[in-house]
Amino acid sequence: MRFPVSRRGLLTAGVGGLSLGLLTACGLRLDQDPEIPTLDSTQQLRNRLARILDSTSPGSGDPETAGEDLADFVAAVGPVWNPPTEFATEAPPTEEERTFVQAAEVASRAVFEASSSVGSGLIPVLSDVATGLALLAGTKKPEIISTADELIRAGREELDQSKNEKPKKSQSADEGDESDEKQADRSKVFNAILNQSRAAAYGYERLAVNFDSKSRERKSALARLESLGALSGEMLELLGEDAADPAASAWKLDPTPTDADSAKELALSLEDGIASALLPWLEADASAILRLWESARTRMVFGAVQPLRFTYDEPGQAEVQE
Known part of the structure; x- marks a missing residue:
């Protein structure tokens, strides 16, 4: 178990992609294709949250602080990952326009459904943002909180079961590792x-x-x-x-x-x-x-x-x- 885990790599990759696009647009010759990062499942989840929040606008029925809170969530999650278009193999996915409560319901469900498998050092921000979204939106739509609670507990049970199923090593072997x-x-x-x-x-x-x-x-x-x-x-x-x-x-x-x-x-x-x-x-x-x-x-x-x-x-x- 490692403490702490760095989370800079993914979130700075977009800056590199932007710089590459500018160089290409200026006509500079590149001798070889750059290495485009492959997003793992947790990084893809972070990127989906960024897309959901980017497509969200406070509306009627949202908490009074929705606009301010949305800005904080966007800043915490980071930008949408957009690789240079000339190297993209398919069009980037999009999210429909949503109000704050609608977005919170979709985003928190997406995170908590995957809670047993998230990693990449992004666990704190994903869980923190999803928790805040669910509780804030839950003040207007309480079932969002009950659904989140069920999903989190189901994910924890799955994690515990997975750990219990792993072969147990002796104490001396654990200490040696x-x-x-x-x-x-x-x-x-x-x-x-x-x-x-x-x-x-x-x-x-x-x-x-x-x-x-x-x-x-x-x-x-x-x-x-x-x-x-x-x-x-x-x-x-x-x-x-x-x-x-x-x-x-x-x-x-x-x-x-x-x-x-x-x-x-x-x-x-x-x-x-x-x-x-x-x-x-x-x-x-x-x-x-x-x-x-x-x-x-x-x-x-x-x-x-x-x-x-x-x-x-x-x-x-x-x-x-x-």
């Missing part, structure tokens, strides 16, 4: 998630009591305790008993929840911490998509939907939000 440095990096990533999930569980135990027992927030907080327990258990299994950090007796909460408003603020902070800890795992393993989705869905209960959990100074390259 990974350098001490890689094992240490791997343990660091999983321990960071483990510690953040433990802290979040402690926080939700403290904040839940600030809401009425029948409120949406109380029910969501209690449900979140269950999913955080599953996340902690998953990290403990991946780490093994010897590599897992011990649990703290308590964690500092900022802010300390004393009423509904401070409890909501704490919930948002806890989920932002979870998303940050998940990013290195997400860069290497599509299994983490489910955990990002659970965090994003919980976060929207205590505040407005956060379109993107990560920042993108460069298209396709996720960074932790400051």
Whole structure:
């Protein structure tokens, strides 16, 4: 398992293609055809998202922030891949014109249907964009959220089944395959998630009591305790008993929840911490998509939907939000 994975190659390839087209148009002689990158299935999926978003215009029935959010999604996903026309073997595919909600439904389904097989270092941006699209559009069309949830869980089950079907090697063989440095990096990533999930569980135990027992927030907080327990258990299994950090007796909460408003603020902070800890795992393993989705869905209960959990100074390259 490698952390992190570079995602620059695909997104800069279009610039090279553009430069080549300009040189050809100027009449410069090329002694040989340039090497045109072949897009793998995940890169093709990113390209389809770019085409869908490029053909989207906010319309009636869309969220009020659709125009601003669409621009952020376009910047995160990056440009449509357009190889030089003189080397294209077929016409590039096109997407029909759609409103934001229509595009979000198609785009999120496309990503989550493929969630068990995405790779190429593009897992963070694809899952982040698809999650944001589904949750934002779901405020207008709730079935988009339920469909996304079903697809993500089905993809996770498929991934787990695939991993279980692989022949298991002995512990000594596993250790021989990974350098001490890689094992240490791997343990660091999983321990960071483990510690953040433990802290979040402690926080939700403290904040839940600030809401009425029948409120949406109380029910969501209690449900979140269950999913955080599953996340902690998953990290403990991946780490093994010897590599897992011990649990703290308590964690500092900022802010300390004393009423509904401070409890909501704490919930948002806890989920932002979870998303940050998940990013290195997400860069290497599509299994983490489910955990990002659970965090994003919980976060929207205590505040407005956060379109993107990560920042993108460069298209396709996720960074932790400051």
